[in-house]
Amino acid sequence: MNNKQTESLCPHCFRKIPARIVPRGKKVYMEKTCPEHGSFRTILWRGEPAMNTWQRPKIPAPIHYPNTEVVKGCPYDCGICPEHRQHTCTALLEITLDCNIRCPVCFADGGRPGGDPSLDTIESWYQTLLDSGGPYNIQLSGGEPTLRDDLPDIITRGRRLGFDFIQVNTNGIRFYEEPNFLKSSIDAGLASLFLQFDGMTGDVYEKLRGADYLKIKLGLIELCAEMDLGVILVPTVVPGVNDHQLGDIIAFALKNMPTIRGVHFQPISYFGRYPSAPADSMRITLPEVMQKIENQTGGEIKTTNFAPPGCENSLCSFHGNFVLMPSDKLVPLTKRDAAACSCQEAQPAEEGAAAARRFVAQNWRRRSCCCGNETAGESKVSDSLDIFLERIKTHKFCLSAMAFQDVWNINLERLRDCCIHVVSPEGRRIPFCAYNLTNREGVPLYRV
Numbered sequence: 001m002n003n004k005q006t007e008s009l010c011p012h013c014f015r016k017i018p019a020r021i022v023p024r025g026k027k028v029y030m031e032k033t034c035p036e037h038g039s040f041r042t043i044l045w046r047g048e049p050a051m052n053t054w055q056r057p058k059i060p061a062p063i064h065y066p067n068t069e070v071v072k073g074c075p076y077d078c079g080i081c082p083e084h085r086q087h088t089c090t091a092l093l094e095i096t097l098d099c100n101i102r103c104p105v106c107f108a109d110g111g112r113p114g115g116d117p118s119l120d121t122i123e124s125w126y127q128t129l130l131d132s133g134g135p136y137n138i139q140l141s142g143g144e145p146t147l148r149d150d151l152p153d154i155i156t157r158g159r160r161l162g163f164d165f166i167q168v169n170t171n172g173i174r175f176y177e178e179p180n181f182l183k184s185s186i187d188a189g190l191a192s193l194f195l196q197f198d199g200m201t202g203d204v205y206e207k208l209r210g211a212d213y214l215k216i217k218l219g220l221i222e223l224c225a226e227m228d229l230g231v232i233l234v235p236t237v238v239p240g241v242n243d244h245q246l247g248d249i250i251a252f253a254l255k256n257m258p259t260i261r262g263v264h265f266q267p268i269s270y271f272g273r274y275p276s277a278p279a280d281s282m283r284i285t286l287p288e289v290m291q292k293i294e295n296q297t298g299g300e301i302k303t304t305n306f307a308p309p310g311c312e313n314s315l316c317s318f319h320g321n322f323v324l325m326p327s328d329k330l331v332p333l334t335k336r337d338a339a340a341c342s343c344q345e346a347q348p349a350e351e352g353a354a355a356a357r358r359f360v361a362q363n364w365r366r367r368s369c370c371c372g373n374e375t376a377g378e379s380k381v382s383d384s385l386d387i388f389l390e391r392i393k394t395h396k397f398c399l400s401a402m403a404f405q406d407v408w409n410i411n412l413e414r415l416r417d418c419c420i421h422v423v424s425p426e427g428r429r430i431p432f433c434a435y436n437l438t439n440r441e442g443v444p445l446y447r448v
């Protein structure tokens with residue numbers, strides 16, 4: 001793998017500067033120099049699967065509904081601009097900046113009460129999304145979105161306008177303490193919880209969230225089981241704090257299926273004030289998350305069960321789908337090397353019988369192709385097709401991770417491929433990492 005040129009930003013002045021992607025042994029770095037503020041080097045990737053084997057060429061998706069013009073160039077015209085290369089997949093609506101906990105780690109600079117957008121403003125955001133090619137998947141976010149008493153109304157208005165999938169990104173405290181509020185949100189049409197869930201021991205929460213919230217998380221998951229609400233666990237992965245608990249989190253999730261539908265890991269990124277660059281030891285890269293999952297599940301889940309995304313840039317995430325069989329065996333459905341042989345990756349785009357059938361058909365075909373998986377074959381022989389079909393509907397398990405970019409490691413090429421867009425107060429769609437980007441003083445590029 002040779003050096004690759006791209007563009008990044010100066011962590012001091014936000015000036016657009018050239019950057020090089022530089023492999024050194026099994027590590028890959030970003031190196032960049034601002035003519036005024038000097039040179040910076042940040043780790044991007046460590047170990048296997050190697051970055052060059054993971055990367056996929058990206059076919060740009062033409063933007064049919066740009067909301068801004070190209071004036072200063074990426075990343076200064078987000079809204080989104082015509083030079084963006086991916087449609088909106090998930091739209092984040094920040095319905096409050098208020099929060100009920102004070103995390104040392106916070107994307108949204110939460111805990112700033114006051115100035116919540118009105119219901120009508122939120123409805124105008126929904127309308128903007130519809131006018132820009134929506135409906136999209138909606139994630140209500142914050143701050144802590146459950147602090148709004150009118151959360152059920154916000155969900156109702158979205159559902160009425162045709163947004164079928166509305167998820168709440170939450171620490172879960174209010175839902176746990178007020179089950180009736182959870183119930184009202186479900187009755188309004190809440191589809192799923194994106195639940196902050198960092199580990200299986202109290203000390204992890206003390207370090208990352210300021211207090212031990214484990215019992216609250218466990219209690220809330222029981223409530224969700226009673227109310228039949230799906231939950232995605234969302235751990236922020238921090239080296240030395242909880243990166244040894246990835247296997248335990250997965251084991252817990254599997255034990256609580258089908259309430260828990262999956263785990264979405266987020267390696268820590270550094271938004272906010274950092275007078276000097278965060279040390280490389282403070283970062284964990286996507287291949288390391290995959291390796292740790294393999295090691296900590298005793299090899300039951302393998303790095304080869306994960307694939308790059310088909311939507312955002314391949315360096316932004318990984319995902320793997322599995323079916324948990326009645327025997328507790330986990331059957332992998334995703335294959336990283338699918339592109340290397342004639343079989344296709346099996347990823348159902350929607351639920352339903354037709355999708356399940358297609359899904360299984362693709363799996364059957366894969367068994368006999370060059371990348372056939374022995375483990376999958378074995379399980380399917382021992383379980384009948386009927387059971388497998390039923391389990392795909394009820395016990396599909398999704399593991400994924402997304403690496404956000406901060407000002408130290410941002411690659412503008414990746415940013416242009418982003419499909420997770422925050423709706424800004426004035427109704428513009430801004431790629432998640434651009435919206436949350438801050439310079440080393442903590443001054444934001446977009447967020448007000």
Ligand SMILES: [Zn+2]
Pocket residue numbers: 010011012013014015034035036037
């Ligand atoms: Zn600079």
